[in-house]
Amino acid sequence: MNITWKNILALSLLSLTATSWANDNKLTLENCHLGEIRSQVKCGKLEVPENYQKPDGDKIAVNFAVLPAIDDSEYKAPLMFLAGGPGQAAVELATGLNRVFREVRKTRDIILVDQRGTGESSPLSCEFEAVDNVYSALPDALNPQEVKDCVAQFKGDVTQYNSENAIRDFDAIRAALGHEKLNIYGGSYGTRAGLVFMRMFPESLESVVLDSVGPIEVPIGMFGQSGARSFNLLIDNCKNSESCNKAFPNLAAEFQAVKARLAKQPASIDILHPRLGTPTKLVIDDTKFTGNLRFQLYGMEGRSMVPLVIHQAFLGNYQPLVGLMARTEGEQLVYTGLLFNIVCNEDMPRLSLADKAADANNNFDGKDSQLAWDMVCPFFPEYRPSEDFYQSVTADIPTLILSGNLDPVTPPSNGEYSAKSLPNSHHIIVENASHTVAMSTCASDIIQEFLTSKTPKKLDESCLKDIPQETFMTSVNGIQ
Amino acid sequence: MNLDLIQLKALVIKEYREAFRDKRALMVALMMAILAPVGIMVMSKIMIEKLVDEPPVYVKFIGAEHAPKLIKHFAEKNLLDFADVPKDEKSTWEQRNIAIEIPEDYAADMAEGKPIKLHLQADFTDKAVQPPVRRINNAVRAFSLSIGYKRLLLRGVDIRLLNPVKLVEQDTAKPDATFMLISMMLGIYLMLAAFMSGLSVAIDSSAGERERNVLEMLLCQPVSTLKIVLAKLISASTVAVIGVLLILILTSVSVGFVDLTKIGATFSLDISTAAVLLLLLLPICFFASACQLFVAFQTKSFKEAQSTVGMLIGIPAFIPFVVSMMDDRPQWLNWLPIAGQSMIIENIFKGVDVDWLAVFATSAVTIAITVALVLALAKKLKSEKVVMALS
Numbered sequence: 001m002n003i004t005w006k007n008i009l010a011l012s013l014l015s016l017t018a019t020s021w022a023n024d025n026k027l028t029l030e031n032c033h034l035g036e037i038r039s040q041v042k043c044g045k046l047e048v049p050e051n052y053q054k055p056d057g058d059k060i061a062v063n064f065a066v067l068p069a070i071d072d073s074e075y076k077a078p079l080m081f082l083a084g085g086p087g088q089a090a091v092e093l094a095t096g097l098n099r100v101f102r103e104v105r106k107t108r109d110i111i112l113v114d115q116r117g118t119g120e121s122s123p124l125s126c127e128f129e130a131v132d133n134v135y136s137a138l139p140d141a142l143n144p145q146e147v148k149d150c151v152a153q154f155k156g157d158v159t160q161y162n163s164e165n166a167i168r169d170f171d172a173i174r175a176a177l178g179h180e181k182l183n184i185y186g187g188s189y190g191t192r193a194g195l196v197f198m199r200m201f202p203e204s205l206e207s208v209v210l211d212s213v214g215p216i217e218v219p220i221g222m223f224g225q226s227g228a229r230s231f232n233l234l235i236d237n238c239k240n241s242e243s244c245n246k247a248f249p250n251l252a253a254e255f256q257a258v259k260a261r262l263a264k265q266p267a268s269i270d271i272l273h274p275r276l277g278t279p280t281k282l283v284i285d286d287t288k289f290t291g292n293l294r295f296q297l298y299g300m301e302g303r304s305m306v307p308l309v310i311h312q313a314f315l316g317n318y319q320p321l322v323g324l325m326a327r328t329e330g331e332q333l334v335y336t337g338l339l340f341n342i343v344c345n346e347d348m349p350r351l352s353l354a355d356k357a358a359d360a361n362n363n364f365d366g367k368d369s370q371l372a373w374d375m376v377c378p379f380f381p382e383y384r385p386s387e388d389f390y391q392s393v394t395a396d397i398p399t400l401i402l403s404g405n406l407d408p409v410t411p412p413s414n415g416e417y418s419a420k421s422l423p424n425s426h427h428i429i430v431e432n433a434s435h436t437v438a439m440s441t442c443a444s445d446i447i448q449e450f451l452t453s454k455t456p457k458k459l460d461e462s463c464l465k466d467i468p469q470e471t472f473m474t475s476v477n478g479i480q
Numbered sequence: 481m482n483l484d485l486i487q488l489k490a491l492v493i494k495e496y497r498e499a500f501r502d503k504r505a506l507m508v509a510l511m512m513a514i515l516a517p518v519g520i521m522v523m524s525k526i527m528i529e530k531l532v533d534e535p536p537v538y539v540k541f542i543g544a545e546h547a548p549k550l551i552k553h554f555a556e557k558n559l560l561d562f563a564d565v566p567k568d569e570k571s572t573w574e575q576r577n578i579a580i581e582i583p584e585d586y587a588a589d590m591a592e593g594k595p596i597k598l599h600l601q602a603d604f605t606d607k608a609v610q611p612p613v614r615r616i617n618n619a620v621r622a623f624s625l626s627i628g629y630k631r632l633l634l635r636g637v638d639i640r641l642l643n644p645v646k647l648v649e650q651d652t653a654k655p656d657a658t659f660m661l662i663s664m665m666l667g668i669y670l671m672l673a674a675f676m677s678g679l680s681v682a683i684d685s686s687a688g689e690r691e692r693n694v695l696e697m698l699l700c701q702p703v704s705t706l707k708i709v710l711a712k713l714i715s716a717s718t719v720a721v722i723g724v725l726l727i728l729i730l731t732s733v734s735v736g737f738v739d740l741t742k743i744g745a746t747f748s749l750d751i752s753t754a755a756v757l758l759l760l761l762l763p764i765c766f767f768a769s770a771c772q773l774f775v776a777f778q779t780k781s782f783k784e785a786q787s788t789v790g791m792l793i794g795i796p797a798f799i800p801f802v803v804s805m806m807d808d809r810p811q812w813l814n815w816l817p818i819a820g821q822s823m824i825i826e827n828i829f830k831g832v833d834v835d836w837l838a839v840f841a842t843s844a845v846t847i848a849i850t851v852a853l854v855l856a857l858a859k860k861l862k863s864e865k866v867v868m869a870l871s
Contacts, residue, residue, distance in 0.1 A: 033650040036648045038649050038650065038651050039651050039653070040650075040651065040652065040653070070740075070741045070745070070746050071740070071741045071746040071748075072746070072748075073746070073748045106741035107741070271636060272636070274636055274637055274638035274641075275638040275640070275641065305630070305633075305634070308634065312634075318636075319634065319635050319636035320633070320634040320635075320636070322636035323632070323633035323634055323635065323636045323637060323638075323639070324633065326633070326636070326637070326638035326639070326640075327633070327638075327639065327640075329638065473630065473634075475591055476631065476634040476635070477590060477591055477592065477593040477631055478590060478627040478630055478631055
């Protein structure tokens with residue numbers, strides 16, 4: 001009898017030391033409130049080496065959150081969300097993700113990690129004047145000194161803030177939380193991160209969802225052709241819609257006319273600041289005009305207003321455009337420092353001048369989408385990923401690939417690369433959807449089905465067929 | 481000492497035989513424990529459906545052709561045209577007779593930005609009409625807002641201006657708190673089971689035995705009245721414990737059939753929680769049986785015992801209910817039998833860590849009162865007045 005008690009005591013001591021050794025005080029996890037989520041969730045930090053080659057060197061704390069499964073009576077491997085950008089902070093998106101993945105969260109934890117360089121994981125951010133002053137500043141007003149100053153204020157070794165180290169962080173968090181395997185959902189750049197994850201730690205992954213793919217084979221940052229494709233689809237859809245065609249019979253020509261007019265002479269118009277209500281100026285040239293239109297092409301709601309915005313601009317009324325700009329004014333959507341750090345080092349160096357010229361040869365915004373990279377990249381510290389980084393990913397993991405046909409940055413042709421190289425994958429192209437399909441369509445239900453069945457080729461895709469063709473606003477007073 | 485135990489054992493065996501002999505009566509006594517989990521399941525299902533489901537509503541549209549997008553918006557909210565009503569529901573919706581009139585000038589007024597009035601006609605005192613009316617209200621408001629937002633946006637206004645202040649609710653309940661309805665019902669049913677299951681055994685072994693003249697015979701034996709009372713108490717409370725156990729087991733099974741995740745809740749009764757609940761309710765079982773025996777012996781006849789003791793079981797159902805309704809709970813409630821336990825049970829379901837001090841305190845008070853009742857009863861049984869139902 002005595003022996004048994006001693007054994008139990010010894011055993012419990014052992015397990016106690018085992019757990020504290022594993023965590024080694026590197027992991028903290030506590031209840032917290034996040035965004036607009038009503039119930040409590042869990043917030044945590046994990047200390048990781050800044051440079052995995054020097055495990056004893058400087059450390060950074062990676063911030064993450066767990067939206068715990070509502071019904072945890074049966075363990076199911078969690079879903080980790082890999083954010084886009086690069087440079088979006090996953091934890092900041094918690095409110096929306098909690099809604100989109102509510103079916104998944106019924107039985108699975110959802111893990112959100114601020115990729116190093118974003119959110120509360122040693123963020124790399126630049127405050128550019130042009131961003132602060134969206135109405136009166138022109139995009140090319142960015143001056144080199146601003147970029148230099150921004151890069152100079154970064155703390156730590158910026159070259160360590162790369163995709164591969166981010167994935168090492170993600171897998172470390174998986175291990176620290178005690179999960180043997182994960183499911184991952186990557187959207188936009190998150191798909192690139194997901195693919196790198198699949199190559200580096202295939203044994204950690206149960207299944208993968210890649211939504212709006214940025215494959216290894218296609219460098220991120222060349223959006224001229226894809227943007228023009230998306231825009232031209234919008235022009236076609238307007239032409240094919242009776243009401244839209246009636247309201248805007250010359251849409252394509254009007255767009256070119258506005259562009260040409262603004263290229264010749266940027267417009268400077270007195271407006272009331274949309275938020276402050278005080279007089280200010282709207283200064284707009286062709287690049288700013290197409291840039292703002294491009295931004296609307298990402299989602300169906302923005303797209304629905306584009307024909308009206310173009311037509312009103314053609315008539316000399318820029319107020320609709322100002323209203324659209326106001327929607328995200330002053331909000332930091334991505335951590336720009338990390339965005340440039342990754343794209344400038346992992347993607348831009350692979351592009352030849354011929355590639356750039358080919359991409360710029362389009363009738364939408366020409367080479368405008370390359371401007372920012374050309375201007376900023378020379379000032380960022382250089383690093384180069386390993387050779388393996390650029391190999392096609394061939395991991396044999398159940399993978400669901402989603403693309404929106406109307407997507408201005410990651411067209412369905414991107415998804416084809418991954419569909420081809422991944423042996424156990426299936427590519428669904430959603431006809432009437434734009435960027436990151438699962439965020440706005442019933443594809444989120446298909447993901448839930450996929451996570452349960454793990455059979456990418458045998459999913460019920462019927463609900464996607466019910467998504468209606470895109471419709472357009474034809475009057476500033478709304479719809480009939 | 482040994483002799484005492486042997487005597488008590490013999491007495492308990494005698495009581496058990498009496499209690500478990502009539503299987504059918506026993507089943508009826510435990511019926512509540514068996515039906516309660518079913519009740520909990522059905523109630524939760526109905527509640528969840530009310531909270532989550534939006535069944536189709538059929539509305540008579542007048543002038544639908546003037547506002548195709550509005551009609552489409554209604555359809556997305558499952559508010560459908562009366563023309564599409566399935567046959568078997570036709571008479572229901574004919575009777576509810578909800579009508580929306582869309583004015584002829586709708587399209588023109590919309591284009592010119594003039595305010596538009598839709599008319600909704602229904603019998604607003606009809607209870608069945610109220611949820612559809614509420615949903616129509618919400619649908620129109622959402623539709624109207626979305627157009628209003630776009631109108632301002634297209635005039636160059638920052639639409640975030642329309643929400644100057646937003647209240648974000650942060651629920652501090654533990655993430656694993658259960659669905660309130662289930663925990664409240666389960667708490668009440670557990671108390672009821674503790675009181676009700678042993679009821680018939682308690683009455684039968686006291687007032688019943690007295691009428692069958694068994695009690696007199698027992699008292700003639702050379703055993704102390706305390707042992708007789710104890711034996712009766714053990715037997716009655718055993719049945720009560722069985723009732724509590726049944727509820728715990730059956731509830732954890734039956735709740736599995738309800739999809740609580742629909743409303744973002746969960747319910748799982750793990751072994752440790754069940755053990756704590758049982759620990760809490762054990763003294764209650766004894767307390768209940770002691771009360772019932774005490775009252776039953778006070779009465780003059782079996783019939784009177786039945787009706788008087790029957791009233792006793794109203795108390796446990798009443799107290800947790802009152803306690804759960806109270807917003808400010810005085811400190812002394814923690815110490816009171818039943819009230820104390822029901823508050824602890826509430827906390828357990830909320831996912832709050834068990835306050836062991838409170839558990840021991842309320843259990844001690846409960847046990848103390850039980851002991852007092854037993855001693856008093858043992859003393860009373862020495863008097864002929866009680867035995868012969870005189871007084």
